[in-house]
Amino acid sequence: MTTENLSDVTTGTDTSPEGSDSADYAESRETTEGRVYTVSGGDWDDVIADAQHDERMVINMGPQHPSTHGVLRLVLEMEGETVTQLRSVIGYLHTGIEKNCEYRTWTQGVTFVTRMDYLAPLSTEMAYCMAIEKLLGVEAPRRAQLLRVMLLEINRIGSHLVYIATGGMELGATTAMTLGFREREEVLHLLEHLTGLRMNHAFIRPGGLAQDMPDDYQEVVSEFIKVMKKRLPLYDKLFTGQPIWRNRLKGVGYLPVDACLALGVTGPILRSAGLPWDLRKTEPYSCYDEFTFDVPTATDADCWARYLIRVHEMHESLKIIEQCLKKLEPGPVMVEDKKVAWPAQLSLGSDGLGNSLEHVKKIMGQSMESLIHHFKLVTEGFKVPPGQVYVPVESPRGEIGAHLVSDGGTRPLRVHMREPSFVNLQSMPAMAEGGLVADVIAAIASIDPVMGGVDR
Secondary structure (H helix, E strand, O other): OOOOOOEOOOOOOEOOOOOHHHHHOOEEEEEOOEEEEEOOOOHHHHHHHHOOOOOOEEEEEOOOHHHHOOOOEEEEEEEOOEEEEEEEEOOOOOOOHHHHHOOOOOOOHHHHHOOOOOOOHHHHHHHHHHHHHHHHOOOOOHHHHHHHHHHHHHHHHHHHHHHHHHHHHHOOOHHHHHHHHHHHHHHHHHHHHHHOOOOOOOOEEOOEEOOOOOOOHHHHHHHHHHHHHHHHHHHHHHHHOOHHHHHHHOOOOOOOHHHHHHHOOOOHHHHHOOOOOOHHHHOOOOOHHHOOOOOOOOOOOOHHHHHHHHHHHHHHHHHHHHHHHHHOOOOOOEOOOOOOOOOOOEEEEOOEEEEOHHHHHHHHHHOHHHHHHHHHHHHOOOOOOOEEEEEEEEEOOEEEEEEEEEOOOOOOOEEEEEOHHHHHHHHHHHHHOOOEHHHHHHHHHHHOOOHHHHHO
């Protein structure tokens, strides 16, 4: 049987009988590099064609920063003020993070994954590093585990503050913006003091942490808790009892528990529908089972319930941070195994973060083997036994999971992150179709997607 020549390589057009008339669709122009085709269309053209003989109107909403909550584009089909169909168009922030990780050593991957969900970078680092540790068969020291919990909870508060700030501004409450970012600045100051960076910390490393906390961390964190305990009640005063805020959120963006489960939605959205699913309680990791805290839930399954849950979660995070300070004892923050434990000999100097002077003196002056080992570890990285692993962590947005595959080398064979923003964004049509266009904004804000994580 002869195979039909379906596509002509020189022109790139479909030359089969059915497709022969498609040559007119793509416009082309001749360039010095050869013929270049301009291909347009896709969903947008179909939707317009659909809506031509109707009272329906197609509106392109976004991507602009306020209101679509990041570089998200929504194609809305509307009858009057009512949304009849909604499509999310993503990909404007695609950076190829997962593919980049496959061309770097395991440790270097932390620098990439931390830039996905840039509002909760430590959660992504945590999932990625715990997955590597599972493949290696090592466990971070207790002090490192407790410090990880402390940093994650500080980060959770910061992330929820941005949700209130941006969500409020998108609905016209500019005071929410100024207050939310004022408090978040406290969080970023604290994280900068503890890790050296405000965002994209790359502080959680395979085997532990990049370095120990500064000497005064107990006082600084205690002061932060005191400030936040004073300021968090302001949000209840300003929003929870305010009729306009309540009316804009109550009964909007409804997504019941069966719809959440069908779509794979996790985090505050799932808990607002009444299912107390929080990985810190259901599948505890990193000593979370030793802490006393509540998992706030509601049964209203709307934007209002999600707002209340996030405010409550910030109070619970403060409780966990307080308990961390009581539990912490001196000890190592990186595994003992020198084949993995890099870089644990870092210090903050006048020129930023680098290897400590004692370590440099040792490898340069005393031990040739140490120098060779350090050089190999930094340039090549450590080998990870072959296998594949999936490790989930509870981020402020839901379950973030790292699926890593190792072929026994110094680089991952495959890195894939289960990103809660990406999965949760699927619920957008279910929340918004049939509602008013003004409520679309409230629904997006309640999902709180981070587009860096969606597109990665």
